[in-house]
Amino acid sequence: MSRYLLSEKKMTDFKKYDTFIDQNLDASLAELSRLAAQPSVGAQKWGLDECAALVGEMLAKRGFRVEVIPTEGAPVVFAERKGMSDKTLLFYNHYDVQPPEPLELWETPPFEPSLRDGKLYARGVSDDKGHITSRLHALDAFLAADGELPCNIKFVIEGEEETSSVHLHDFILANKDKLAADACIWEFGGVDHREVPMQYLGLRGICYVELSVETASTDLHSGTGGSIMENAAWRLVWALNSLKGPDEKVRIPGFYDDVKPPSERDRQLFAALPEVAEVYKKQYGVKKFIKGLSGGVELRLAEVFEPTCTICGLTSGYQGPGSKTVQPAKASAKVDFRLVPDQHPQDILKKLRAHLDAEGFADVQVEFLGGEPPARTDPDDPFIKIVVDSASEVFGQPMEIVPMVGGSGPNHPFVHDLGLPVATAGLGYPDTRAHAPNENIRVDLYVKHAKHMARVIKEFAK
């Protein structure tokens, strides 16, 4: 059979599902809008229970057996429905979103979804609520056309992904049988700036901390305190400076001990990917990169295979307009460390504390706000091949494989405890603005993701 004929045959197979997906798009977007209008801000513990209940209802009305399972943090929504084959596909998603601040930069309010110019804008439409509803839309196509699903489908939808999935690891360990599956589709994915669908494999780990200092019981007049008393803001600046200098090297002893350099296969896969330097510069409005990087495979390898120490926020003293002559009694910083194999957040946390103590910053408190270890899936796993190849019909070409990405997520227990290959696929695109004002999705990619998922499920079910 020629490649052409195979393609023709497949198109016929999927016509009924694709038609359903196209014809019922408005209803699916309406469902997404309802979901995105429900705030579920992890960091602010805002609307999480309500959102979990809403997600549960959405699954239950499709015949899933649904459990909304409490944890010490936000509840986890678990759902399963049997299908025709014995195989089981597990979808991992999350219903929590990033804080919407700074609010003044949103063109329309973050929790009032707004459809304009083929895009739907709202906090969480891309990360991650659009992925949930697009996948449900694909399942609806099977249920409408065939009355059943091609294979067993499970969902595990957590509410703490944006706050480092603090309780998910324990949840998975406690529910290994319930979550048993053959493969997993991750919560995100999408096309790059060329419109090429990307297979992102492997996530960095994270260790997120808040550093805080308190030097006095009250803010001081800076005329009194400046010459003779400790300033919390200065203590914080010096402690931070001890973590990393302008050479971008993290100064915590042992920080790099467990770092595995990229393999030759990683280098090959990245070398096959297009240049991103100019794309990044334009997208983020930056003039240059750090560490002397200019582009090419070295930029891409640095982006994902080097661990980081990032200040995510600083706060101390007077921050309003004009001047206030005050010496702050308190100062704090949010800091995230992105970890690469085989670093571990608990180990980094221990080394951070030891470093601060050794450098004379025993007064700097470290609060652990969450973390997870890095994990990777083999780019040559058969399930990855299904997901990569079945993109061809929808996107006009197979996915390109990115063996590791810079972001983090709780894939470690899925890979190492449940033993699953984890593939990414999604509706993201470079201007999707996840974690930033004006987060949005493109409706055309929403449809493509649903059609891609229909093909993955069918092929996997065989």
Next chain:
Amino acid sequence: MSRYLLSEKKMTDFKKYDTFIDQNLDASLAELSRLAAQPSVGAQKWGLDECAALVGEMLAKRGFRVEVIPTEGAPVVFAERKGMSDKTLLFYNHYDVQPPEPLELWETPPFEPSLRDGKLYARGVSDDKGHITSRLHALDAFLAADGELPCNIKFVIEGEEETSSVHLHDFILANKDKLAADACIWEFGGVDHREVPMQYLGLRGICYVELSVETASTDLHSGTGGSIMENAAWRLVWALNSLKGPDEKVRIPGFYDDVKPPSERDRQLFAALPEVAEVYKKQYGVKKFIKGLSGGVELRLAEVFEPTCTICGLTSGYQGPGSKTVQPAKASAKVDFRLVPDQHPQDILKKLRAHLDAEGFADVQVEFLGGEPPARTDPDDPFIKIVVDSASEVFGQPMEIVPMVGGSGPNHPFVHDLGLPVATAGLGYPDTRAHAPNENIRVDLYVKHAKHMARVIKEFAK
């Protein structure tokens, strides 16, 4: 005449004024409450014109010729009234106040004056509105008893003291004739922790700047940006760290060039003052001092004769509860330098810019938010002697002389352009909380300040 008899005689002289001050206290506190209820936050440009107008009315109703004179910033209230002698005493005050934030730490709202336990609480009651009304209360005593003032009295009441008196220096240069006088009473003063009235002579200068960095057009996901793109918060931390290290030495080349060390007379005067180490520790909740200081004359000299570099505020990225994985595109810090004779703010500003450029921080913007040079009055000036000695009857002892204080104010043009001796006197006390939540005055000290001022004016008028 024995000392005892002199004292007896003086008491008789002042009885009518003291009686007036005591019997009309409620009316004066009501006037202060009205003034403090009028917000006049310099940094936020809130209520300044309204407050200037109110102060003008208060003076006009006492027969002063009042001018509310516009500047490029907040207006200056100038007022004068002739008296019996040819001598002219100039009062310098200000009607602007510090921002009230953090609001949640106030026991009663900052602009709703609240009298409890012999104290009046509100933003600005101590710094500086209480000084204005207490002085007016003393003048009322003369007007009520004698129908006229003992000498010519002028007031210059500005509205930018809390924002570094940006336009006052030019105002004074442009109005030297109008402001001509023989001596000046400064806006503040008070008793120390022993209840001893203090004569504070000399103020440090100040150079207040905002440092800011912008590294990208939008905040980045920290998973993307951390490894390859500049982080505004890190740039700021490193730039700040280049200004001063944990050894507390300012690293800007030339910063200390013009610093005059304290004289032997300064050292003597400070040695005569009581120990403050334990007082400060208790008052501010600090365990130790910086620079290895432990107390004694060295602590006191360091407090006022060493220039500072103080971070007054830090702001960048996410500052809310929990975690947000964002790499900030913007970061800024408020920094004040307290200057000692003969440093000059414009010179420090130039050296700061040159230093940042030389250290690789050309990307760090420096905004000058205000400044003034340091200035001192000779502790042996005859006017200082009048103010110091006339405290005896009211406070039970003469004032103790502090030859230099840590705070700043625009005394330089008064001392160097108008050629006046500048004495301090006031109603402050250690727990007055100027610049902090729950700012307050003690009513007993309010009364004492009015009585002290009555004596100073009478003695000066001779």
